[in-house]
Amino acid sequence: MTVFEGRFTDASGLRIAVVVARFNDLVTGKLLSGCLDCLSRHGIDVGENSAQLDLAWVPGSFEIPLLAKRLASSGRYDVVITLGAVIRGDTPHFDVVVSEVSKGVAAVARESGVPVIFGVLTTDTLQQALERAGIKSNLGWNYGLQALEMGSLMRSVPA
Ligand code: INI
Numbered sequence: 383m384t385v386f387e388g389r390f391t392d393a394s395g396l397r398i399a400v401v402v403a404r405f406n407d408l409v410t411g412k413l414l415s416g417c418l419d420c421l422s423r424h425g426i427d428v429g430e431n432s433a434q435l436d437l438a439w440v441p442g443s444f445e446i447p448l449l450a451k452r453l454a455s456s457g458r459y460d461v462v463i464t465l466g467a468v469i470r471g472d473t474p475h476f477d478v479v480v481s482e483v484s485k486g487v488a489a490v491a492r493e494s495g496v497p498v499i500f501g502v503l504t505t506d507t508l509q510q511a512l513e514r515a516g517i518k519s520n521l522g523w524n525y526g527l528q529a530l531e532m533g534s535l536m537r538s539v540p541a
Contacts, residue, residue: 399462401465442466462498467505
C-alpha cells in the first residue's frame with residue numbers, strides 16, 4: 383500500500399502564485415499578511431525578488447478565477463492560492479459573486495491539474511470577516527499551510 387501525504391518540511395522547491403482581490407482590502411490585506419507569514423516560516427522566499435512566489439492583484443473576487451486560470455495554466459507554479467472576501471452586507475449580488483468564484487476556482491483546479499486553494503471568505507458582516515482575518519485567527523495562515531500540503535502532495539503522486 384502506498385500512502386500519499388503532503389509534507390510541510392521541504393517547501394524549498396515549491397513555486398507559488400497568490401491571487402488577491404482588492405475589494406475589501408482591509409480584510410484581504412490581512413489574509414495576505416497571514417499567508418505570507420506562514421509561507422515564509424516554512425522556508426518560502428517571499429521577498430520582492432523571489433523566484434518562488436508571484437502575486438497578482440485583481441479588482442474583486444469575481445475576477446479571481448480568470449487570473450487563477452492564467453497562472454495555473456502557465457506551467458510555472460505548483461500551487462495557486464486565492465484570497466478574497468465577499469461580505470453579504472455590502473452587496474445585493476453576494477450569492478452571484480460567491481457562486482462564480484467558488485465554482486470558478488474549483489473548475490480551474492480540475493481543468494489545469496494544479497491545486498488552487500480557496501481562500502475566499504464569505505461572511506454576513508465585516509466583523510465576521512475581520513475575525514477570520516486576524517482579530518481572532520488569521521485564515522490566511524491556514525491557506526498558506528494548505529498550499530504547502532497540496533503542492534507537496536501533488537509532487538508525490540505520479541501523474
Ligand atoms: N467583490 C468582492 O471581492 N467582495 C465583495 O463583497 C464584493 N461586493 O460586495 O460586491 C465584490 N464585488 C466586486 C466583484 O467581485 C467584481 O470585482 C465586480 O463586479 C467587477 O466585475
